[in-house]
Each structure stands twice: as C-alpha cells, then as structure tokens.
Amino acid sequence: MLDVQGLEYAWIRDRLKSLGAEVVLVDVGVRDEPVVHPDVPREEVARAGGTGPDGMGRGAAAVVRRLFRGGRLHGVLAIGGHVSAAAMRELPVGVPKLMISSSGDVSPYIGGADLTVMYSVVDIAGIDRISSRVLANAAAAIAGMATGYAAGRPAATADGPIVGATLAGVTGPGVSAARELLGILGYEVLVFAGGRSYEAMAAGGLLTAALDATLLELSTELLGGGPAAGRLEAAARNGVPQVVSPGGLDMARFDSSAPDRLAGRRVHTHTSATMVRTTPAESGELGHRVAAALRDAAAPTAVYLPLRGLSTLSAPGGPFHDPAADAALFDAVRDGLAGSLVEIHEVDTDLNDPVFGRAMADHLHTILTGFQARAAAS
Structure with a gap:
C-alpha cells in the first residue's frame, strides 16, 4: 500500500533496480494518496476487482495474472497484508512469492500457496538499521529467485502424469x-x-x-x-x-x-x-x-x-x-x-x-x- 508504506516500497524498488531487476510497482492502497508514483495505480486495480480490501485483493490478483501471462512477472515481493497475499496465491506454484511480515501467525496469508514469509523483527514503519537489513535481504532474495525462475523451470523428476x-x-x-x-x-x-x-x-x-x-x-x-x-x-x-x-x-x-x-x-x-x-x-x-x-x-x-x-x-x-x-x-x-x-x-x-x-x-x-x-x- 503506497499510501502507508510508500517510502519503504520505494526503497525496495531502488534496491532491486541496483541488483539489475526490472520492477513493476502496484498500488493497492485504499485511503490516502500514494507517496510514491506507482506503475499500476490503485484506480486500475479497483477497476479490475472493485473497491475496498476484498475488491483490491481481487484486482491485484487480476493484475499479477495479467503481468504473468504477458511474461513481465517472474516474482512478487510485498510487505505483509491480506490484499497482497490474495494476489500472490493466484499465481501458479513455482512462481517466487515473498512476503515481509511482522505478524506472528502468517498461516492466513499462506493458505495452500508456496509463499515464503520473511519475519521483519521490527514493524515496517520507516527505514532504520534493522528494517534496512531485512528489506535488503528480501530484495536480494526475490531478485535471485526471479532470476532463477526466468532462466527456466528445473527439470522434472519424472515426465509422467x-x-x-x-x-x-x-x-x-x-x-x-x-x-x-x-x-x-x-x-x-x-x-x-x-x-x-x-x-x-x-x-x-x-x-x-x-x-x-x-x-x-x-x-x-x-x-x-x-x-x-x-x-x-x-x-x-x-x-x-x-x-x-x-x-x-x-x-x-x-x-x-x-x-x-x-x-x-x-x-x-x-x-x-x-x-x-x-x-x-x-x-x-x-x-x-x-x-x-x-x-x-x-x-x-x-x-x-x-x-x-x-x-x-x-x-x-x-x-x-x-x-x-x-x-x-x-x-x-x-x-x-x-x-x-x-x-x-x-x-x-x-x-x-x-x-x-x-x-x-x-x-x-x-x-x-x-x-x-x-x-x-x-
């Protein structure tokens, strides 16, 4: 949500770009104006799924599916939230999905998806000596996973049904x-x-x-x-x-x-x-x-x-x-x-x-x- 954690998302975006990754920033905020300019604005997300948290979840899922089908998405990173998790769960198994969360119980986020959660230790509310290290690790992790995914799926252990x-x-x-x-x-x-x-x-x-x-x-x-x-x-x-x-x-x-x-x-x-x-x-x-x-x-x-x-x-x-x-x-x-x-x-x-x-x-x-x-x- 770029109204609440826009500065943190901008920091992660810049970190990913420094690692050679292309970044598409999607805004699923529903309250104040975004503090950083998104590549996919909240209005586009809302048109795809409706307003409110549930609607934005559906819209975000539609957006990431479209990006994936278009070959523009090889991994997703988000700071914890049900809306982002709902979008991640819509992607096929094997597409890298990484969530940064301060929550103690992340099972509602994961559902049945291959979603990886990185515990943030501190709440993500600004860039400090702890959050900067966690966010940097998250950026490096998703960049590596996305690079590996883009290079091709690993060979299957069997070729049968x-x-x-x-x-x-x-x-x-x-x-x-x-x-x-x-x-x-x-x-x-x-x-x-x-x-x-x-x-x-x-x-x-x-x-x-x-x-x-x-x-x-x-x-x-x-x-x-x-x-x-x-x-x-x-x-x-x-x-x-x-x-x-x-x-x-x-x-x-x-x-x-x-x-x-x-x-x-x-x-x-x-x-x-x-x-x-x-x-x-x-x-x-x-x-x-x-x-x-x-x-x-x-x-x-x-x-x-x-x-x-x-x-x-x-x-x-x-x-x-x-x-x-x-x-x-x-x-x-x-x-x-x-x-x-x-x-x-x-x-x-x-x-x-x-x-x-x-x-x-x-x-x-x-x-x-x-x-x-x-x-x-x-």
Missing part, C-alpha cells in the same frame, strides 16, 4: 502402497500432508488425477478443531478424475489437549497432538458430507471403503476400533451417492493394508486410461 495423494501418519502405509504402484505404472505422485495445499494444486489445474485418501480435516472441523479448507471441493469442481477414501474420518486432531467439551471421549495422544474418536452420529454426518461433495463431480470418481478400519488407530485391535461408527459412515456414503455416477468399492481390509492401497491405485489407473481415451476421441 501427476497424481496428487493426501497422507497423514495414520494413513501412511496404505497411501505408500498406492504411491508405489502408481510409480510403477508411470505416474509422478505428489504427496500432500495437508489438504489445503492439495486443494490449491487441484484448483490450479496442476493435477492429472487425485488419490484423496486422507480426509482428517473434515472430522476435525466437525468437532470444532479448525476449518477444513474446502476439502473435496477443488477436484470435484475442476474435473480432476479421483479415487477417494474416508481415511482419518475416525478421529479429529487437536494440536494440544482436547477441548473440555469433549471430556470423556476416547482419545489418543501422539507427540504434541491429541486425537479424539468420532461417534456413530458424527461418522454418519461425515459420510453425508463426503457424498454431498462428490455426488456431482465433474470427472470420473470412485470411493473406496475400507471395511475394517479407517486408520492405524481404528484397525482391529487399535484404540479407536469401532465397527458401529465406521458402519454409520459407510451407510451414509452409500445413501448419499445412490443414483449418482460415483462408483463405490468396498474392500474387506483396513485402509493401511497394502492390498487396499494397491486397489485404489489400480482403479485410478483404470479410470485415467478410460478418461484419456475418451478425451482423445472427442
């Missing part, structure tokens, strides 16, 4: 078995430990297909542990063929102890996290949510149900083993998907049995083979 797979510690063995088979079949598998990054990749059109076997965010959200970050939405909406399994829906994850309102529930503590077992009623609700999200998927979709457990904790003999709760979830999925084009496959193993992982991978390969053949014929 890209499959996104979701994983947590409690679903690791099953997903690993699926990943191994997919690699043999010629796919490059990107494993996501969090659904937010996975959803961002699916929304960005970067995945050929998805093996979404870990839905822990949905059950955590249901029990009040945090938002689910739009889980199951992007692939279904953007036409990504997928195989989905309800891995992790047998529990909610809390980063510390479970809330007092869940006292008396079955819990399992793992390092710094506490897992709470979902009840039959909660499991049924989760099954309905999964079915509702997948029912109208825009590409071939299959759901795999592991009849003997959804994780390492709910497999037979595990602390969360509860056939009644699992059955409630399975029944809700069946009911919710009845009459739809989504296939349901039931396997008499737990999710982490290698047989289950390989079955998911093999079916995803079958889906993709048919999907690509139909696309080539059309």
Whole structure:
C-alpha cells in the first residue's frame, strides 16, 4: 500500500533496480494518496476487482495474472497484508512469492500457496538499521529467485502424469502402497500432508488425477478443531478424475489437549497432538458430507471403503476400533451417492493394508486410461 508504506516500497524498488531487476510497482492502497508514483495505480486495480480490501485483493490478483501471462512477472515481493497475499496465491506454484511480515501467525496469508514469509523483527514503519537489513535481504532474495525462475523451470523428476495423494501418519502405509504402484505404472505422485495445499494444486489445474485418501480435516472441523479448507471441493469442481477414501474420518486432531467439551471421549495422544474418536452420529454426518461433495463431480470418481478400519488407530485391535461408527459412515456414503455416477468399492481390509492401497491405485489407473481415451476421441 503506497499510501502507508510508500517510502519503504520505494526503497525496495531502488534496491532491486541496483541488483539489475526490472520492477513493476502496484498500488493497492485504499485511503490516502500514494507517496510514491506507482506503475499500476490503485484506480486500475479497483477497476479490475472493485473497491475496498476484498475488491483490491481481487484486482491485484487480476493484475499479477495479467503481468504473468504477458511474461513481465517472474516474482512478487510485498510487505505483509491480506490484499497482497490474495494476489500472490493466484499465481501458479513455482512462481517466487515473498512476503515481509511482522505478524506472528502468517498461516492466513499462506493458505495452500508456496509463499515464503520473511519475519521483519521490527514493524515496517520507516527505514532504520534493522528494517534496512531485512528489506535488503528480501530484495536480494526475490531478485535471485526471479532470476532463477526466468532462466527456466528445473527439470522434472519424472515426465509422467501427476497424481496428487493426501497422507497423514495414520494413513501412511496404505497411501505408500498406492504411491508405489502408481510409480510403477508411470505416474509422478505428489504427496500432500495437508489438504489445503492439495486443494490449491487441484484448483490450479496442476493435477492429472487425485488419490484423496486422507480426509482428517473434515472430522476435525466437525468437532470444532479448525476449518477444513474446502476439502473435496477443488477436484470435484475442476474435473480432476479421483479415487477417494474416508481415511482419518475416525478421529479429529487437536494440536494440544482436547477441548473440555469433549471430556470423556476416547482419545489418543501422539507427540504434541491429541486425537479424539468420532461417534456413530458424527461418522454418519461425515459420510453425508463426503457424498454431498462428490455426488456431482465433474470427472470420473470412485470411493473406496475400507471395511475394517479407517486408520492405524481404528484397525482391529487399535484404540479407536469401532465397527458401529465406521458402519454409520459407510451407510451414509452409500445413501448419499445412490443414483449418482460415483462408483463405490468396498474392500474387506483396513485402509493401511497394502492390498487396499494397491486397489485404489489400480482403479485410478483404470479410470485415467478410460478418461484419456475418451478425451482423445472427442
């Protein structure tokens, strides 16, 4: 915002130019007049997205997308703020994105993007002996990253179609078995430990297909542990063929102890996290949510149900083993998907049995083979 931090942005611009970089200065200010002349004025940003912080965020995103498509943008640097972060998140994975922030919690800025945050130590309110060093480092960092990006993308580790797979510690063995088979079949598998990054990749059109076997965010959200970050939405909406399994829906994850309102529930503590077992009623609700999200998927979709457990904790003999709760979830999925084009496959193993992982991978390969053949014929 060039009305509040115009002098600091001008200092960074001059530093970047001294490093040989070309700079496009975009103003997303909404209050006073800018104290430095921008290359893209706020009026142009507002025309692209509307006024107010949300509108300026949309406008800034439109501006950076246009600059990127025109070959004029190889990196973005901003001093912390939701508007700038929203614009950065619109750029493809791999485009350098650097934010300078004095905030202690930057997770709302990052979302699922490959956005790097540099802590400013002091508030960015003038150029002093600390901020000048931080800003200089930021300028050098983005100049180096942009130069590398402009020189060309690094060679891929594989040239096959890209499959996104979701994983947590409690679903690791099953997903690993699926990943191994997919690699043999010629796919490059990107494993996501969090659904937010996975959803961002699916929304960005970067995945050929998805093996979404870990839905822990949905059950955590249901029990009040945090938002689910739009889980199951992007692939279904953007036409990504997928195989989905309800891995992790047998529990909610809390980063510390479970809330007092869940006292008396079955819990399992793992390092710094506490897992709470979902009840039959909660499991049924989760099954309905999964079915509702997948029912109208825009590409071939299959759901795999592991009849003997959804994780390492709910497999037979595990602390969360509860056939009644699992059955409630399975029944809700069946009911919710009845009459739809989504296939349901039931396997008499737990999710982490290698047989289950390989079955998911093999079916995803079958889906993709048919999907690509139909696309080539059309």
